[in-house]
Amino acid sequence: MYPLIRPRRLRTSEALRSLVRETIISPNDFLVPLFVVEGKGIKEEIPSMPNYYRLSLDNLTKEVKELWQMGLRSVLLFVKIPDNLKDNQGSEALNENGLMQLAIKTVKNACPDMLVMTDVALDPYSSYGHDGIVADGLILNDESVDVLTEMSVSHAKAGADFVAPSDMMDGRILSIREALEDEGYLNTGIMAYSAKYASAFYGPFRDALDSAPVDIKNVPKDKKTYQMDYANRFEAIRETQMDIDEGADIVMVKPGLCYLDIVREIKNEVDVPVAVYQVSGEYAMVKAAAEKGWLDHDAVMMEQLTAIKRAGANIIASYFAKDAVKLLG
Numbered sequence: 034m035y036p037l038i039r040p041r042r043l044r045t046s047e048a049l050r051s052l053v054r055e056t057i058i059s060p061n062d063f064l065v066p067l068f069v070v071e072g073k074g075i076k077e078e079i080p081s082m083p084n085y086y087r088l089s090l091d092n093l094t095k096e097v098k099e100l101w102q103m104g105l106r107s108v109l110l111f112v113k114i115p116d117n118l119k120d121n122q123g124s125e126a127l128n129e130n131g132l133m134q135l136a137i138k139t140v141k142n143a144c145p146d147m148l149v150m151t152d153v154a155l156d157p158y159s160s161y162g163h164d165g166i167v168a169d170g171l172i173l174n175d176e177s178v179d180v181l182t183e184m185s186v187s188h189a190k191a192g193a194d195f196v197a198p199s200d201m202m203d204g205r206i207l208s209i210r211e212a213l214e215d216e217g218y219l220n221t222g223i224m225a226y227s228a229k230y231a232s233a234f235y236g237p238f239r240d241a242l243d244s245a246p247v248d249i250k251n252v253p254k255d256k257k258t259y260q261m262d263y264a265n266r267f268e269a270i271r272e273t274q275m276d277i278d279e280g281a282d283i284v285m286v287k288p289g290l291c292y293l294d295i296v297r298e299i300k301n302e303v304d305v306p307v308a309v310y311q312v313s314g315e316y317a318m319v320k321a322a323a324e325k326g327w328l329d330h331d332a333v334m335m336e337q338l339t340a341i342k343r344a345g346a347n348i349i350a351s352y353f354a355k356d357a358v359k360l361l362g
């Protein structure tokens with residue numbers, strides 16, 4: 034009891050603080066999202082995501098080599114599809130020589146040991162900007178699951194190590210798991226976006242991929258009939274438990290910072306690795322405030338990443354991965 038116990042004693046020097054620090058960020062914590070576009074020599078900055086780029090396949094090769102050099106060993110691939118290849122069924126997603134399939138091969142060629150995860154959802158391929166098939170103002174569940182399942186097998190065939198369904202359709206994990214088993218992809222993992230909330234923080238990502246829901250009659254303007262209501266907590270645990278029962282190897286909570294209560298709760302409930310996605314809007318806010326000189330970019334970035342890990346994240350998908358690793362030295 035005071036004055037015998039003085040907690041401040043453990044904070045007296047940086048050497049001591051680092052000795053007793055509970056949470057340390059390392060390159061192994063990160064999963065690096067990458068945006069891929071058609072063409073050659075393309076490295077275009079995404080206006081709402083400063084210092085983040087869409088890359089053509091040649092530049093993707095350069096990028097993953099650089100990531101590997103820095104100790105970043107896992108990537109999460111997204112593709113931007115030209116409008117003329119989009120339809121309601123997301124048919125282009127199944128093209129064996131489609132952009133995603135080529136991107137997977139490109140990464141594996143450049144860096145054979147890089148862990149490749151792929152986004153599985155229809156929105157980049159959908160003429161309506163939805164994660165599933167649209168009919169009469171609704172998003173069809175089971176029909177969408179069929180396409181997502183074929184899409185997953187196609188990614189596995191192209192060499193993906195993990196598929197990451199971000200669509201929030203019911204039952205898709207079981208369907209994908211069974212199809213991967215049937216096709217002999219026994220070691221292809223599934224990282225399920227299990228507790229994915231209908232969030233306003235995805236705006237810059239939808240700019241990056243041109244994937245926002247379109248504003249036309251009989252097409253839902255938002256994703257609230259499949260992504261979760263951000264007011265809910267128990268539902269997150271239920272969704273996550275279901276995905277594990279259906280065969281998910283890794284589960285995810287998304288977005289990050291506003292949802293760290295959910296991260297901790299899920300971490301306490303489940304015994305598979307938990308990933309957290311620090312999303313585009315979270316990245317954009319820090320960049321914008323730092324540009325104005327209102328926040329210290331590096332300090333805020335590290336505080337946020339450490340908080341995400343402290344909350345229980347085993348894996349952090351973050352656009353800050355490179356910035357953070359550079360800072361770690």
Ligand code: PBG
Binds near residue numbers: 234236238
């Ligand atoms: C869509 C998808 C989204 C993100 C990842 N996959 C956006 C959405 O659901 O509309 C968001 C990632 C980010 O904002 O960084 N399947």
